[in-house]
Amino acid sequence: MNLETLVTEHPQIKDLINQQPIFWRNPDYAQKAELPFSKADIFDAVARLERFAPYLAKVFPETAATNGIIESPLISLNEMQKTWEQQNQQDLAGSLYLKADNALPISGSIKSRGGIYEVLKFAEKIAITHGNLAYMDDYSILASAEFRQLFSDYSVIVASTGNLALSVGIVAATFGFKTTVYMSHDARQWKKDKLRENGVTVKEFNTNFSSVMPKARAAAAADPNCHFVDDEGSNDLFLGYAVAAVRLQKQLKDQQIKVDQEHPVIVYLPAGVGGSPSGVTFGLKTILGPNVHAIFCEPTHVPSVTLGMMTQLNNRISVYDIGLDGLTAADGLAVGRPSRLAGKIMRTLLFGSVTFPDNDIYRYVAQLQDTQGITVEPSAAAGFTGIAPTIKNMPAFNSNHATHIVWATGGSMMPQSEREANYAKGKELMIAPLIHA
Ligand SMILES: *Cc1c(COP(=O)(O)O)cnc(C)c1O
Helix, strand or coil, X not given: CCHHHHHHHCCHHHHHHCCCCCEEECCCCCCCCCCCCCHHHHHHHHHHHXXXXXXXXXXXXXXXXXXXXXXXXXXXXXXXXXXHHHHHCCCCCCEEEXXXXXXXXXXXXXXXXXXXXXXXXXXXXXXXXXXXXXXXXXXXXXXXXXXXXXXXXXXXXXEECCHHHHHHHHHHHHHCCEEEEEECCCCCHHHHHHHHHCCCEEEECCCCHHHHHXXXXXHHHCCCCEEEECCCCCHHHHHHHHCHHHHHHHHHHHCCCCCECCECEEEEEECCCCHHHHHHHHHHHHHHCXXXXXXXXXXXXXXXXXXXXXXXXXXXXXXXXXXXXXXXXXXXXXXXXXXCCHHHHHCCCCCEEEEECHHHHHHHHHHHHHHHCCCCCHHHHCCHHHHHHHHHHCHHHCCCCCEEEEEECECCCCCHHHHHHHHHHHHHHCCCCCCCC
């Protein structure tokens, strides 16, 4: 790969190198393409989550109120919308909503979708093959001493910047799997503490996520009874995320939000390795069709999915290859090399992407707190950075009939000290004007 040639072919790479916020419009959007998954795969995942619901309700009492279904609310952001308009000095026609995955049970982040789903699928396979579980059983029997004994013969390994380890770690250890998480230098201390409290072995590394991955992968490969949750390309993670679309369809209907040609829905998703936003986007396009449009949001220091998709090199290029440091306060997005799946599947499904300076997300963290009383972690506020550049480049989306959904991806498990520090930083930054593409 020759950088000069790449810049000539894709002039926006220059802005990426210079850490200038960009709006990238995907030239292949809405073209025809063969996809590796179908609607049936999504509904297979939906059914599996339903089989496990009695188990989850039993072992995670916080899910009992929803009968073991892990889901988050869709919240209207009327007040935040006014503040957003003042800050950005422009009108936002249409309505603003938050998909509050910050409040998802068990891990307090979007990883409660993919991460937990993958562990459930592994547990089901073991229990059916070696434990006499029947698909029609009440799966709460999996919490019994007998099944825990069976699961203790198996292990689960995952590498993570934080939240994937939380979701996979907590659930795998609850089943009784020997569970080890490999954490990159971004990982917050409280996430490691929480995992250790839950009986998870935490291996800490002083390097970035992309360098930790091969170590975790090798350790898993050395143990035939080990399941490796591969954030760089797992189908199960992907389909777990996609289930969100089936749930959102019903929430949109219940809140009388239309999705058709006159009523576009634009969804803003923070992207790290690209797995969660791609899984959600695949689900949305499959379930809701052509009038829902996804925008990925990435830090200017770590535009890994944007770079991979723009060049179509996908996981064969990393942000380090163009001289970026890959450092960001958005620990959930601190992944320099995109997943093997994301860019490939998103080639025709993603509308576009934006990049933002870290400071912006702190401001939105504080604004969301002030206007709606909702706390999110810095990564989870990234979606708000996508709105202004998107409507600037796509005036048709700034219509009274449009619905803008910011996907808040994490935060409800943050300790109070962390919340206060993020909020204070956001308040401090609020005075300066916003810079965006
Ligand atoms: C993991 C994560 C993301 C991004 O998901 P990827 O699958 O890495 O793209 C966004 N926000 C938060 C809070 C996360 O934990």
